[in-house]
Amino acid sequence: MKFRFRFTISRKLLIGFGVIMIFVLSTSTVTYVILNRNMDTNLSSITEVYSPSAKDLNELNQLIANSKFLIKTWVFVDKKSDTNDKLKLREIHSTEYPNLKKSLGNYMVNWESKEAKSVYMEIIQETDSLFALHQDVMSQLSNFDAYNNLMITFVIQPRFESEGEVMVFTEKIQAKLEKLINEIQGEVSNSNTKMMEQFKVLQQLMVIMGFILVLAVVVTAIWLSRTLVNPINYIKTIILNMGKGILPESVLKVRSDEIGEMSEALNMLVSGLKKTSSFALEIGDGNYESNFIPLSENDNLGNSLILMRYNLRKAAEEEAKRKEEDDQRSWASSGLAMFSELLRQSNEDMEEFSFRIISNLVKYLEANQGGFYIINDQDKDNVYIELTAAYAYTRRKFIEKKIEIGVTLVGQCVQEGESIYLTDLPNNYIKISSGLGEKDPRCLLLVPLKNAEGIFGVVELASFRPFKPYQVEFIEKLSESIAATIASVKINLNTAQLLAESQEKSQQLALQEDQMRNNIEALEETQKAIEEQTQLEIQRFGEIIADYEKQLTQLTQTYEEQRTQLHDLSTSIEGMTMAINNSIGVLDISPAGIVLDVNSKYLSMAGLIREEIVGKLHSDFISEEAAGANVYQTLWNNLSLGRIHTGTHKYVFNKREKWFNETFTPVKSKGGELEKTLVLANDVSKIRKQEEDLREKIRLAEVELETLNDKLRDID
Structure with missing residues (x-):
């Protein structure tokens, strides 16, 4: 080297x-x-x-x-x-x-x-x-x-x-x-x-x-300035321009020192930035397949651009997917609106309604064949599935208009209540005919017509092209509206039938009404007679009680004056007492409300023996609502003031209710203090019971009359 x-x-x-x-x-x-x-x-x-x-x-x-x-x-x-x-x-x-x-x-x-x-x-x-x-x-x-x-x-x-x-x-x-x-x-x-x-x-x-x-220093400084400072300043100017986004046009001269290495690195950076700029422009134009190699593994800008290309490509794919989903939702919304309009039309004829729905559904889905089935449940003992309409059908393996639940794919769809989607059909199950011949479809879709009330039928669709998930979802949503419409149609038909039956029953009710009216008049006469009898009984007992009260008052007023004549009158009083004891119940009560004495008539009326009442509080036998009421307290306050009280009171003896018409008479001592209270009682429980029975009969008659009036209003 x-x-x-x-x-x-x-x-x-x-x-x-x-x-x-x-x-x-x-x-x-x-x-x-x-x-x-x-x-x-x-x-x-x-x-x-x-x-x-x-x-x-x-x-x-x-x-x-x-x-x-x-x-x-x-x-x-x-x-x-x-x-x-x-x-x-x-x-x-x-x-x-x-x-x-x-x-x-x-x-x-x-x-x-x-x-x-x-x-x-x-x-x-x-x-x-x-x-x-x-x-x-x-x-x-x-x-x-x-x-x-x-x-x-x-x-x-x-x-x-x-x-x-x-x-x-x-x-x-x-x-x-x-x-x-x-x-x-x-x-x-x-x-x-x-x-x-x-x-x-x-x-x-x-x-x-x-x-x-x-x-020497000056010469050295000039030499170093020319060889070091000037190139560094030039590189600094280029870097400052690059900071403003301006890339140099010319390539820097590469020398054999560190400045040369800086120049070489800067040339590589400028070249990389130019490539990065071109790559960014390609991405901006939508060319996500443009090739780009980062300057190094640590090239943040280059790696960020590659990541941006990936994100933009992914965003474009998601946008295309979103647009496709929007188109599908728009298609489904338009379809639901169209079929909603069809469902709002007159639906008196079930077969016409079925054909209108299945024909439009086959066309809208661009399918090839369709069948519309409705559950016939007029006879609750014989419920079956009925083919009410078919569109573009030529021949089936089994051409049936009546299908049992659970039998064939249609019956299974009703039984399971779930959609059935097949892409591998049995041979000769369905043939789709055209001018060029016949051919088996590629897929079959069965959707139950159901809502919250139940299943009302099945829609069957066959097509050469597979059904997409959004189309299946559309049919399933539409099936709820169709089911609701079928339910409404059935209700209308049943209503018409019931109306005819109600007209027949109205005539029968009119006859029954005349009979009921006669019965009511008889009941009213009976009620009137009972009321008159009750008033007479009440008046008679009132007169007796008034007479007793009058006699008792006279006895009380003359008691002090005739004390000296007590011996002479004792025989007469004993006779009167015996008469009273035989006809009226007598009760002696202390100022504290304790029963001191009672006669046999009172015991007979109460159904008690002497030990069950003597020494007991009088309030123990008064009904709970009466004992705690202010009226009972007022009674004793009036007695303490020397006032006589007369009234009808309800008692409970051994869980048996009794009604006594009573007179409470205060008996005072010589000093004017209340010594005891003498109570004279007459049993009016039977009369009270008759009154309650009469009121109950009247109430029942009023209820029956009101029910009859409601039926008459329904018939009208």
């Missing part, structure tokens, strides 16, 4: 930034070399050699000056041995000078000037000699007595005076030392000058390198 070098964006950036890095590294290297050289030559010599040397030389000069002052003080001033100045001088000789000498010796080795080294060595030698003189004097003048020794002081003091040899020698050392210090400081200044010159060179070099670096 031939290798193809790809000048990728990363490599371009690497080259651009590599050039910049080379310039930066070069500048850094040169700067580092110059700085390092200055540090090695100038800076290190200044900081590590000359500056410390100058410092130590100054300290040495100061130390010699201090020793000059201290030695004069030792010789001329301090005679004591342990003064501070003497101690300081001893420290200079023993510590400070040796340390300083050692430090300067280390620095002196690195001095470049041999003359300076020679001068330094002379200064050190002379200083050593000077300090040796100091130590000699210090040893001679070590105590107070030595200062008093003129021989010693006379020799020593002149040497340390201003013009003395020691002072002159000291000044000579200081002069050389100052000269050496100036020379060392000159070396420091020279080194600083050289270092500054090198820094200026470095500055110029950095300016030049900076200019070159800026130039």
Whole structure:
């Protein structure tokens, strides 16, 4: 495989930034070399050699000056041995000078000037000699007595005076030392000058390198802009236009870098979008079979268009199916409307009605033959199926107008009450004739004529073409209306027959009405006689009761006046009591309503013995509706007020009802309080029973009369 070098964006950036890095590294290297050289030559010599040397030389000069002052003080001033100045001088000789000498010796080795080294060595030698003189004097003048020794002081003091040899020698050392210090400081200044010159060179070099670096950056930026930014901006413009729906006409140039890959991908995207657009237009034109391949498995737009094509194709199929169903519903609605009009026409002739229905049904369904069967149930003991009309029939295997239920397909259809649809007919079951000959039909449909009231017949249809489900459903819906019409026709025929029969019966009823009228008149006369007799009985008993009440009232009123005559009247009262006991029931009741006493007549009327009533509440024998009524309570309230009560009351003795016409008379004590109540009762149960029987007879007569009037109205 031939290798193809790809000048990728990363490599371009690497080259651009590599050039910049080379310039930066070069500048850094040169700067580092110059700085390092200055540090090695100038800076290190200044900081590590000359500056410390100058410092130590100054300290040495100061130390010699201090020793000059201290030695004069030792010789001329301090005679004591342990003064501070003497101690300081001893420290200079023993510590400070040796340390300083050692430090300067280390620095002196690195001095470049041999003359300076020679001068330094002379200064050190002379200083050593000077300090040796100091130590000699210090040893001679070590105590107070030595200062008093003129021989010693006379020799020593002149040497340390201003013009003395020691002072002159000291000044000579200081002069050389100052000269050496100036020379060392000159070396420091020279080194600083050289270092500054090198820094200026470095500055110029950095300016030049900076200019070159800026130039390299500009060139690199221009190169990267032409190779990266401009193509990216061009691709960005195309993508923005694509965002607005504008596809580029030309194909992008493909290069060997990532931008080239982007261009290639964009070319593929544009090509795919153009194909997608064409595919969408094909779908919009209804071409759901147009071929389309998505850009990839993850092509959302392409996969969505394929899904849209599937959904649109499915929607178109569903729309066609819906239109077909709408046509079928429209066909069924039109058919039902047409046959509803046929069913509303005059249907007095059943055969004409049958032929009109079956002929139109065969034509509307575009069938070839049809038969109309009705169940004949005039004789409930001999119910059968009758062929009342046929259309386009020539010959059947069994040409029958009378079919038993459960026999043949027609009989089975009636028996099961379900439609029968056959596409595999028996040979020679039906022949359909035309000018070219005869042929067996392909399918046979039998639909029972039924509704909620029952089955009234069967429709049989034969055709060369199979019946579609919506046609079968149409016939089954229509069968309900036909069944209802057949039921109505049968009712009309039965009504006409019943009307004739009712006219015959009307004459018979007229005769019966005359007889009934005579019976009613006789009943009315009987009722009138019973009512008159009842009124007489009631009047007679009322007179008796009124007489009894009158007598009782008289007895009650005269009871107090005739107490003194009680003995004389006792015989008469006993006689009257016996008469009353034999003809009227008597009952004594306490104010609390408890039966105190009862006579034999009352027991006879009630059908009780004495123990069953005495000591019992009077209300226990009153009927429940009367005992709880306000009338009974009012009766006792009136008795407590001394009022007499008369009325007819209903009692229940051992579950037997009795009606007593009674008078309740209150009997008071001397103090005017109610002592007991005397009840006089007469049994009117038989009269009451006669009244109820009479009312029942009258009610029955009224009911019979009302029934007779209803029949007469029905006949009219």
